[in-house]
Amino acid sequence: MIKVEGLSKNAGAVEILKDLTLSIPPGGITALIGPNGAGKSSLLHCIAGLDRPTSGMVRIDGTDPFSCPDRERARHLAFLQQSQPVVPRLTVRDMVAFGRWPHHGGRPRPEDAEATEQALRAFELEDLSERPLEVLSGGQRQRALVAMTYAQATPWLLLDEPLNALDPRHAHDLMRRLNDLSHAADERSVVVVLHDINAAARWADRIIAMKDGRIAAEGLVAEVLTGEVLRDLYDTPFDVLVHGGRPLVVTV
Amino acid sequence: MRSSPRSPGPIADLLRPAILIAAALIALTTASLAIGSASLWGGDLGTGWLLAVSRFPRTAAALLAGAGLAVAGTVVQQAVQNRLVEPSLTGTTESAMLGLIAITLIAPGMSIGWKAALAAVAALAGTGGFLMLARRVPMQDPLLLPIVGLIYGGILSAMAIWLAWNADLMQLLGAWRLGEFSGIVQGRYELLWIIAALSLLLYTLADRLTLLGLGETQARSLGLNYTQTRLLALAVMSLIASLVTVTVGALPFVGLVAPNLISRWRGDNLRANLPFIAAGGGGLVLAADIAGRLIRYPYEIPAATVFSVFGAAIFLWLLHSVPARSHG
Numbered sequence: 001m002i003k004v005e006g007l008s009k010n011a012g013a014v015e016i017l018k019d020l021t022l023s024i025p026p027g028g029i030t031a032l033i034g035p036n037g038a039g040k041s042s043l044l045h046c047i048a049g050l051d052r053p054t055s056g057m058v059r060i061d062g063t064d065p066f067s068c069p070d071r072e073r074a075r076h077l078a079f080l081q082q083s084q085p086v087v088p089r090l091t092v093r094d095m096v097a098f099g100r101w102p103h104h105g106g107r108p109r110p111e112d113a114e115a116t117e118q119a120l121r122a123f124e125l126e127d128l129s130e131r132p133l134e135v136l137s138g139g140q141r142q143r144a145l146v147a148m149t150y151a152q153a154t155p156w157l158l159l160d161e162p163l164n165a166l167d168p169r170h171a172h173d174l175m176r177r178l179n180d181l182s183h184a185a186d187e188r189s190v191v192v193v194l195h196d197i198n199a200a201a202r203w204a205d206r207i208i209a210m211k212d213g214r215i216a217a218e219g220l221v222a223e224v225l226t227g228e229v230l231r232d233l234y235d236t237p238f239d240v241l242v243h244g245g246r247p248l249v250v251t252v
Numbered sequence: 253m254r255s256s257p258r259s260p261g262p263i264a265d266l267l268r269p270a271i272l273i274a275a276a277l278i279a280l281t282t283a284s285l286a287i288g289s290a291s292l293w294g295g296d297l298g299t300g301w302l303l304a305v306s307r308f309p310r311t312a313a314a315l316l317a318g319a320g321l322a323v324a325g326t327v328v329q330q331a332v333q334n335r336l337v338e339p340s341l342t343g344t345t346e347s348a349m350l351g352l353i354a355i356t357l358i359a360p361g362m363s364i365g366w367k368a369a370l371a372a373v374a375a376l377a378g379t380g381g382f383l384m385l386a387r388r389v390p391m392q393d394p395l396l397l398p399i400v401g402l403i404y405g406g407i408l409s410a411m412a413i414w415l416a417w418n419a420d421l422m423q424l425l426g427a428w429r430l431g432e433f434s435g436i437v438q439g440r441y442e443l444l445w446i447i448a449a450l451s452l453l454l455y456t457l458a459d460r461l462t463l464l465g466l467g468e469t470q471a472r473s474l475g476l477n478y479t480q481t482r483l484l485a486l487a488v489m490s491l492i493a494s495l496v497t498v499t500v501g502a503l504p505f506v507g508l509v510a511p512n513l514i515s516r517w518r519g520d521n522l523r524a525n526l527p528f529i530a531a532g533g534g535g536l537v538l539a540a541d542i543a544g545r546l547i548r549y550p551y552e553i554p555a556a557t558v559f560s561v562f563g564a565a566i567f568l569w570l571l572h573s574v575p576a577r578s579h580g
Contacts, residue, residue, distance in 0.1 A: 050472055074475030081469045083389045086333045088465055089520040098463065102475030106459045132519060153476070 002047060002156070007056030009042055009213075015019065016042045018213040019055065025062075026155070026189045028205030028206075029096070029182050029238055033034050035093060035234050038210040040193045042081060043159050046192070048079040048158050052086060074102035077147035077156040082193075083164065084141075092136070092144045093129040096120055099151030119151035123177065138165030146174060150188075157191045163199060171196070175203040195201055201247045209233050266524065269517075273531045276569035278314075280538045284311040287542060289550040305438045313441040314433055314541045314555065315534035317500050320447035322493040322533020323526065325507020327489040328379070330465040330522075331482050334397045335515065336570075338507030339493040341374075345502050345541050346408035347378020348412070348494040349428050353415045356424065365455060368491075368498045375490035378408060383486075395571075431501035432554030433541050444499055450488050453528055457523040461485060466519060472560055503556050505563025506533055512570050536562075 002024040017039045023029050025175025031042045047058055058065055059130035065073050078099070081164040088095070095120050102111040120129050123143050133141050142165050149157055157178075163171040182190045182205075194200045200207055200221070207224040209217040216225045218234050225247040228239040238251040284305045286292060292299050292307075325338040332342075347530050351374025355367050362370075382404055389397050409429075416425040454461065460481045463471040472478045496503065510533035518525045540559040547553050 045469075048473060050469055054508065070472060070477050071475035072490050074473060077473075079469075079473035081467075081473070084470070085467060086465070090462070091519065091521075094519075096523045098459075098466075098474060101459060106456075138458070 001061060003056045003057075003059040004043075004047065007043070007058065008054045009039075009051070010054045013205060016213055017046065020213075020215060022055070022208065022215055022218060024189070024191060024206070024208075026188050029122065029178060029190045029192060029203055030208060031192055031194045031200035032199060032204045033200050033233075034210035034216065039124075039213040040210050042213075043210065044079070044158050044160050044191065044193055049073050050075060050079065071102045071105060074152065075153070076150040077158065078154040078248060079158045080145055080149045080160060080162060082160040084145070085139070087134045089132055089134055090145075090179055091130050091132055092125055092215065093120065094134055094147045095144055096125070096129075096151050100147040106141065112161050114155060115151050119147045122150060122181070123147040126145065139167060139170040142166060143170070143174065144181060144247035146177075155187075155189060157188050157190045161193050161195060163194065165198055165245075170200060175199055179203050197230070197249045201249060221247060261379065270297045272537070273528060277531060277535050277538075279353045280535055281311055281315070284314070284538055284542050287422065287545055288502045289545075301550070306436075309438050309441050310433050310436045310541070311538065313444055313500060314369075314448045314538040316441075316444040317431070317503060318506055318536075318537025319451060319530035319534035320496055321503055321506040321537070322510035322529045323451050324489040324492045324498065325533075326511040326522065326529050327454065327551050328507070329491075329511060330461050331486055332383065332392050332397065332466060333391065333467055333518065334386075335512055336394055336398045336508065337401055338505070338511075339406060339446055340502060340507070341398045342382040342403060342406045342505045343378040343408050344375045344493045345497055346405040346412065347381075348372070348375040348490070348497045349425065349502070350374060350378070350408055350412040350415070351494075352428060353412050353419070353421060353425060356421060357415070358484050364498060367441060368494050371494035371498055372487075372491040375494050377485050377580065379486055379490055380471060392537070398506045404557050427560065428497050428501050429552050431496070431503035431556035432544070432552070433500060434554075436453060436500065441499055443495055445494055447492055450492055450527075454488055455484065455526050461526075462520060498554060501554075503537060505559055505567065506537055507537070508570075509563045509566045510536055514568070516570075 004022050007017055007020040020043065022043050036049045042051065046053045052066060056078065060077055065170055073247060093116065097116045100108060100115055100121065104112050120126050125144060125147055128136065128245055133144060133225055142162060146162060162174060165225060166174060178190050181188050204221055206219065207221055209224050209229065212234055227238050227240050230249065237251050241248045241250065275307065284302060288307060290302060292302060321339065328337055328339060328342050329335050348371040351371040352367060355370050363401060381407045382401060385400055385404060386397060389400055412425060416422050460476060463474055463476045464482060468478050511529050514525055514532050518528060537555060540562060541555040544553040544555050544558045
């Protein structure tokens, strides 16, 4: 369970997060949606223990991510940032293998190699494993990075806009994989920032909608994705249809 | 088992390049021991004496200085996530010189070891100043950061020149600014062996250095203590740069060329490639020194001058050749 209480974050004079209180139960996919500048990324950074809040408290399964040693935290929670500013000249296998670093700290064991291979298989990267990241397409690279966080084998997986560089097919594939692993036996809990409301509608189990550093709505998909909530959230009218038993959102 | 033409297996993949580099180093070392204005055989000086007192120290100094600067370049490139910087483009070498001038003014009789240690503190402080500037430079254009570093280094360098000019220490500064090996004899280079130890220390941090290059957010989310690792790596880097400056003088471009050539060839996984970077840097500097001895034989051209010409050419090539990439 992720618990956030009274969380505020200021950047200079600007309040990015305003007294947030929420909890995210384990299992399934929780999607964070909201307009640009709503504070989704900042909230994810605070939860991941990477960005210290101005005030308030974060607990990941009872542990404070800010007082926990870095490697211990990284065995419990994996985080993938929105974009990699500089692409390292590493092969896909080497990059994925770094997901095991918090477990072995520089002395890889056979089980680390096995976990790396399993992550490569799970994200169908076997054929690309010896290719350097920089020659891959944006989508392939994104898949490799998600595979790295998967190899980290953490109960919690936090992804900041992972669909950014992906075409519809690869976006669908990635969400399907996240869905599979979040409902698999070794239950991983996925928290993901999404701009594509329909991806959230199709794949999420719960949605947290944010606006202006506050939580605008949270709950099951059908509870949050209503015309009224979305209109207030994005200041734009939406029609919510039903497709395959799930909401399908279109702008009016 | 699946095999691809690109990866003949991890052992062969390391063995072949290792043999290639080792053969090149052996050839260069042999040449360096044999070439010089005094003949090894049949001269007035004994062969063994000449080797022990002059040729071996000179060869070892070139290898150690080159290896150290190459590794130092790698460290600073990882620390700021920019392949186009090196200790002389981050104000490190220049602040070491400034520190050396100041120490010479305050305590002229201090031993060279202490001078190097204090210069390292100055170098680390100077690098810290560069990091503060670097935080404000947008990462989208990788060329901006080395330009900022060049200007920053220029300012520090001007301060050193002003101090040296006023204190009549220009000759000393000149020796530090232009690295060369003709004055290296037994008893004048041994400090450089510390570089070998420091390089080994950095090799134990190889994974952490690779993680540094992923940037603070990703490195920390993979469990790296980013601040501590970066400080330690930069402190070691500053010490290496100071040791080279105080013993042989500045050798620009080495920290840029060697890591980039190896990165192009073998990638950025430092666990596998840091030894290649060190060997490459050592080999390149030794080659530059040998060339400097031969071009106007029996007169000598400083290794730094030779390397600057060669390094500038490679730098331009690095800027213009972008590796193939598939878009999508």
